[in-house]
Amino acid sequence: MNQRDFFDNLAGKWDSLEREDIGERLVRVVTAGVVCPGHRVLDVGTGTGILIQYLLDAVEKDGHILAMDISSGMLQTAKRKGFPANVEFLQADIQESGLPESRYDRVFCNAVFPHFDDKLKALSEIRRLLRPGGRLVISHPIGRETVNNLHRDAGGVVAEDRVPPAEVMIPLLETTGFTGIRIIDEPNFHLVLGDKPLYTP
Numbered sequence: 001m002n003q004r005d006f007f008d009n010l011a012g013k014w015d016s017l018e019r020e021d022i023g024e025r026l027v028r029v030v031t032a033g034v035v036c037p038g039h040r041v042l043d044v045g046t047g048t049g050i051l052i053q054y055l056l057d058a059v060e061k062d063g064h065i066l067a068m069d070i071s072s073g074m075l076q077t078a079k080r081k082g083f084p085a086n087v088e089f090l091q092a093d094i095q096e097s098g099l100p101e102s103r104y105d106r107v108f109c110n111a112v113f114p115h116f117d118d119k120l121k122a123l124s125e126i127r128r129l130l131r132p133g134g135r136l137v138i139s140h141p142i143g144r145e146t147v148n149n150l151h152r153d154a155g156g157v158v159a160e161d162r163v164p165p166a167e168v169m170i171p172l173l174e175t176t177g178f179t180g181i182r183i184i185d186e187p188n189f190h191l192v193l194g195d196k197p198l199y200t201p
């Protein structure tokens with residue numbers, strides 16, 4: 001089984017697995033991204049779209065959200081939620097998105113980063129898609145160790161998927177050209193910020 005099939009199989013029950021207090025944690029994620037009205041936002045690995053309403057509240061009616069996922073099952077569940085027309089869906093792999101460059105003010109990766117096979121490739125592609133001065137937000141609202149343990153216990157295709165520690169994450173982001181790197185690593189909340197520089201020397 002590959003990752004796409006794994007998440008297709010989870011699509012029907014994903015929302016029932018979410019914690020009751022996930023909403024306030026997702027507000028914290030979006031707040032850290034400093035999302036403004038009118039922003040264009042890419043939600044990588046949107047799944048059933050749990051982040052979308054929080055992003056919509058921030059970008060308001062003039063903003064735009066592209067909700068991307070490799071899993072058609074996850075996307076179908078997200079689409080059934082009836083989001084407004086400024087939310088678009090795309091079945092694609094962030095490692096080779098094929099999207100035009102410098103298009104997004106913000107890119108969010110909520111609970112997806114460990115699943116990228118080639119993290120350097122994914123980060124390079126995200127940097128390409130961000131406009132100069134744009135921001136990447138990588139988040140794990142249940143905490144790094146909790147995610148790593150969940151994947152280990154789940155086994156199969158996600159068994160080895162890990163949220164990297166800061167000493168691995170910072171070089172990955174620096175190598176792919178991000179600046180202003182900040183990491184919050186609390187027991188129940190993990191967040192990484194990186195900015196695409198306004199000017200590239």
Ligand SMILES: C[S@@+](CC[C@H](N)C(=O)[O-])C[C@H]1O[C@@H](n2cnc3c(N)ncnc32)[C@H](O)[C@@H]1O
Nearest residue numbers: 007045046047069070071093094110111112115
């Ligand atoms: C753990 S779920 C999280 C979903 C959602 N972001 C959330 O917080 O509920 C990870 C999602 O990322 C998607 N995914 C995994 N690898 C991906 C990739 N390379 N590109 C785009 N989406 C990917 C999976 O299909 C799955 O829907």
